[in-house]
Amino acid sequence: MKKIILGIALVSLTLFSCTEKKDKKTSNKITLTAIEKGKKLFNSNTCNTCHKEQVKVIGPALKDIAAKYKIEEGNIVTFLQGKSKPIVDTKPGQTAIMQANLSITKPMKVENLKAISEYIMSIE
Structure with a gap:
């Protein structure tokens, strides 16, 4: 009887362990996919004309x-929707340029803006 209970316990533990690992892999895959989608949207909407990953071109x-939004706990999605003020490079000339470009992001679906935000926030 003890062997049967021990066997059931081991099988249950093994199945539970496998399920947990599978969930972690799925979660990582979803995150990676969101970042890839965000990068694709960022580049296809010409955001990369003014913004590069590591160097300031026209925009920061x-x-x-990403660093500033992490420190300030800002929300890139609300900024891209035109619902919040910029917190990076707030010089009037820079903000005027970006405000004009928000006409591209304002009508975008929230899911796409979230993907762009995930991409930006993934950059160190």
Whole structure:
């Protein structure tokens, strides 16, 4: 009887362990997919004309945007919707350029804006 209970316990433990690992892999795959989708949207909507990952071109580098939004606990999605003020490079000339470009992001679906945000926030 003890062997049967021990056997059932081992089988249950093994199945539970396998299920947990599978969930972690799925979660990582979803996150990676969101980042890839965000990068694709970022580049296809010409955001990469002014913003590069590591260096400032016209607008701030994505690494600087991500760092500032992490520190300030800002929300990139609400900024891209035009519902919040910029917190990175707030000089009037820079904000005027970006405000004009928000016409591209304002009508986008929230899911796409979240993907762009995930991409930006993934850059260090």
